[in-house]
Each structure stands twice: as structure tokens, then as C-alpha cells.
Amino acid sequence: xxxxxxxxxxxxxxxxxxxxxxxxxxxxxxxxxxxxxxxxxxxxxxxxxxxxxxxxxxxxxxxxxxxxxxxxxxxxxxxxxxxxxxxxxxxxxxxxxxxxxxxxxxxxxxxx
Amino acid sequence: xxxxxxxxxxxxxxxxxxxxxxxxxxxxxxxxxxxxxxxxxxxxxxxxxxxxxxxxxxxxxxxxxxxxxxxxxxxxxxxxxxxxxxxxxxxxxxxxxxxxxxxxxxxxxxxxx
Numbered sequence: 043x044x045x046x047x048x049x050x051x052x053x054x055x056x057x058x059x060x061x062x063x064x065x066x067x068x069x070x071x072x073x074x075x076x077x078x079x080x081x082x083x084x085x086x087x088x089x090x091x092x093x094x095x096x097x098x099x100x101x102x103x104x105x106x107x108x109x110x111x112x113x114x115x116x117x118x119x120x121x122x123x124x125x126x127x128x129x130x131x132x133x134x135x136x137x138x139x140x141x142x143x144x145x146x147x148x149x150x151x152x153x154x
Numbered sequence: 155x156x157x158x159x160x161x162x163x164x165x166x167x168x169x170x171x172x173x174x175x176x177x178x179x180x181x182x183x184x185x186x187x188x189x190x191x192x193x194x195x196x197x198x199x200x201x202x203x204x205x206x207x208x209x210x211x212x213x214x215x216x217x218x219x220x221x222x223x224x225x226x227x228x229x230x231x232x233x234x235x236x237x238x239x240x241x242x243x244x245x246x247x248x249x250x251x252x253x254x255x256x257x258x259x260x261x262x263x264x265x266x267x
Contacts, residue, residue, distance in 0.1 A: 074253055085158075085244050085258030086197070093253065131196065141212060142187075146196040 044069040046134050046145035054151045059122055063148045065115040065132030073135040077106050077117050080129045080147070089117070089130075122152045156181045158259035160245050166265045167235055175230045175262050177245030183257075184250040186228040187212070188220065190241040191261075197244065203228055204250065235266045 046067045055061050067075070074093045078086035090099040090106040092115070099106050103120045119126055129147040136143065158179045167173055179186065187202035189212075199212030203222040217239055219231040228247075232239060243262045248254040 083261070085246070085261055087258070088255040091253055091255065133197075141202070142199055143213075144189075144197040144199075146194060 044134070044136055044143040046132055046143050048130075048132050048145035048148050050148060051146075052149040052151070054153060055122055057122060057124060057152050057154055061119050061122060061150065063117045063119075063130050063132075063150070065117070065145055067113050067115070067132070067134045067143070067145075069113075069134040069136045069143055071137055072110065072113075073137060075106075075108055075115050076133040076135070076142075077104070077115075078131040078133060080131055082128070086131055119150075122150075124152050124154070126150060127152045156257070158245055158247050158257050160243075160259040160262050162262060163260065164263050166267065168267050169236055170234050173232050173235060173264075175232075175243060175245075175264070177228045177230065177247075177259060178226050179228075179245075179247040179257070180226065181247060181257065182225065183247035184225070185254070185256075186222065186245065186247045187256070188218070188228070188230045189244045189246065190214065190239075191244060192241050200230070200243075235264075237266050240264060240266045 049064045076091045077089040080086040092108045105118045108115045131147040132145040161176045184205045188200040189197045191197045198214045201220040203209045245259040246256040248256040
């Protein structure tokens, strides 16, 4: 069964600090891995998409890494802002990419 | 403005009363999909559609139906809702292709009594 596990479940950091979120997956055959940001009460918004051959992808202060050998990904947030407070969801697609498996997310809170 | 819209946004109904949640996108996307989101379980795919008249099951299709008669619309039908279908539902769309970004709607919060 395809699975995506994220850690930590929740995280509180001070504004301006960096943080790293983790994602481990057991999805086969792997197509791509995505990170989404979901604000409370809203739909997820895409941050990055990486295929097997890509090991780093950046989107502003967000940098995602992928190790396809160990089936791990991380999302690094630099110089956090209050607006970064949200749930960050790791999503892995299998086969042709149409069936997606979602992690349960990491709830990030950035405080003053 | 490019967007995915869902209606209604909030719905309270009773067990067994058929309902439809509409989803519409104005980006001419081929791919559309429905998800449900439950606390502790994350988002789970219900059904998806690669194009008009082409639909397929996701991970949790039981109790749901979909149709794709037009490219822009992808309604989710609950023929006989049950309390375990109480959830937050999201529709999403994208261009065809496994690397395309999915755009999510605002969500529909459903309560089945």
C-alpha cells in the first residue's frame, strides 16, 4: 500500500528562524513528489514539484530536496514569516501521475 | 481570474438524501479530481477525470459518483449520504501530465446527520 509519512506532526518556531520538514514515502512506481501549503480553511497551494531526476527545487524561501534512493524528501523554510503559519503537505504520485497519495501534513506555527 | 469554484461551500443534510456538489474550472484543464480531508487522515482522492467522459476511481470511491460531461465541470454526487461522509471536500484541476500543478477549489464542508 502506498504511504506518505511526515514529521514532525507540528512545529512552533520564532519568526526569522529556519526550519526543515520531513517526508518519507513508500510509493511505487514513483512519478513525482509535491509539497503543498494549506492555510486554515483553504485549499492547498502548490510549492514545488520534483521528479525522480531532480534532487532540489526552490520557490522563494522554500527549498525542497528529494532522495529517491532513500525515498525521503525535505522542505526547508528560510527566514520564516508569520504568514508561513500553515499546514505543509507532502504528496507523492505513482504510475502515470494521476493517483496521488497525501501525507497528513506538518502544522507549522510561526510566532513573534 | 483563473479559478476553481465549488458549490455549496457549506452543507448540512440528513442520511439518505441525495446531494450534488458542483465543481467548475475556467482554465480549460483536462484533469480534474475530488478529494476529502479528514482530521488525522489527510487528503484522500475519491475520483479523478483525465478528460470529458473519462473518469477513474481514487483511493476512497465508495458511496460517491462523478460525471464529466463537459470539460469545465466535474460534479460529485452522493446518492445516499451517510454520517461517515461528513468531511471537507476539495475539487482540483490541472493540465494533463504528471508534472502539472493542481489548483484546488476553496472546499465544501459537508455535515451528514
